[in-house]
Amino acid sequence: MNLKEITQALQLSVKTGEDLLDRDVTGGYASDMLSDVLAHARKGNIWITLQTHANIVAVASTRELAGIIIVNGRTPEAETLRKADLEKIPIMSSSLSTYSIVARLSELGIKGDERV
Amino acid sequence: MEDVSLHILDIAENAIRAKARNVEIRVIQNDREDTLILEITDDGMGMNEEETKRSVDPFFTTKAGKKVGLGLPFLAQSAEEAEGMMIVESAVGRGTKVTAVFKLRHIDRKPLGNLDETVRCLKAAHPEVDFFFECLTPGQ
Numbered sequence: 523m524n525l526k527e528i529t530q531a532l533q534l535s536v537k538t539g540e541d542l543l544d545r546d547v548t549g550g551y552a553s554d555m556l557s558d559v560l561a562h563a564r565k566g567n568i569w570i571t572l573q574t575h576a577n578i579v580a581v582a583s584t585r586e587l588a589g590i591i592i593v594n595g596r597t598p599e600a601e602t603l604r605k606a607d608l609e610k611i612p613i614m615s616s617s618l619s620t621y622s623i624v625a626r627l628s629e630l631g632i633k634g635d636e637r638v
Numbered sequence: 639m640e641d642v643s644l645h646i647l648d649i650a651e652n653a654i655r656a657k658a659r660n661v662e663i664r665v666i667q668n669d670r671e672d673t674l675i676l677e678i679t680d681d682g683m684g685m686n687e688e689e690t691k692r693s694v695d696p697f698f699t700t701k702a703g704k705k706v707g708l709g710l711p712f713l714a715q716s717a718e719e720a721e722g723m724m725i726v727e728s729a730v731g732r733g734t735k736v737t738a739v740f741k742l743r744h745i746d747r748k749p750l751g752n753l754d755e756t757v758r759c760l761k762a763a764h765p766e767v768d769f770f771f772e773c774l775t776p777g778q
Contacts, residue, residue: 555639556712556715557639557640557644557712573715575718576696576711577711577712579697580696580708581708583697583705584705605696609697
């Protein structure tokens with residue numbers, strides 16, 4: 523499944539990377555601690571967080587994530603959007619909570635880490 | 639970063655990469671003013687004005703072959719999440735001072751973590767560097 527299908531199914535608002543939504547999503551990761559995401563998210567994952575700081579773009583870029591969903595109706599900072607445009611990181615937002623977004627992604631078949 | 643001590647580890651490693659011989663780590667916990675201040679001062683090579691300004695940009699790094707430098711940006715974010723701020727002062731050839739201020743009792747303020755263990759690790763890993771560590775509690 524790609525970002526465009528996810529965006530449509532969850533009615534996300536696309537903040538950056540409108541032209542990058544054909545990216546395939548390999549799975550999902552939800553966390554608000556950036557060092558944890560650096561350690562555990564995988565390439566191509568969609569990342570669900572309430573963080574809006576520009577640091578999220580650096581994390582997504584380092585881990586080569588497919589994109590970021592910002593939850594709870596939070597608005598990304600201007601610097602975050604500027605960096606995301608530069609680094610080609612799609613950012614989507616939703617008024618739903620992390621739990622609800624993850625539940626819907628799961629219904630769509632987006633898996634997490636299921637090694638354990 | 640789970641706690642403040644991990645930030646200290648990270649920033650101290652910056653100082654060591656900048657060839658510091660002395661690193662001062664000060665944690666000032668002021669109950670009356672409701673502040674937690676972290677100061678890390680080094681006598682390394684320092685940065686010019688432009689580099690100092692860019693040091694809080696996660697896409698700025700002096701490390702060869704790296705695209706991002708997250709130590710200072712992550713500390714700045716942690717401070718801001720606890721209604722605080724971070725200041726970087728630096729002078730080429732003289733060193734760098736990083737000050738992070740947190741609201742002590744802010745619900746999102748990260749715990750201190752194991753400061754003694756962190757300083758012990760730094761000393762063991764870098765015997766050539768002098769680490770000075772103190773924890774102050776004025777207003778108590």
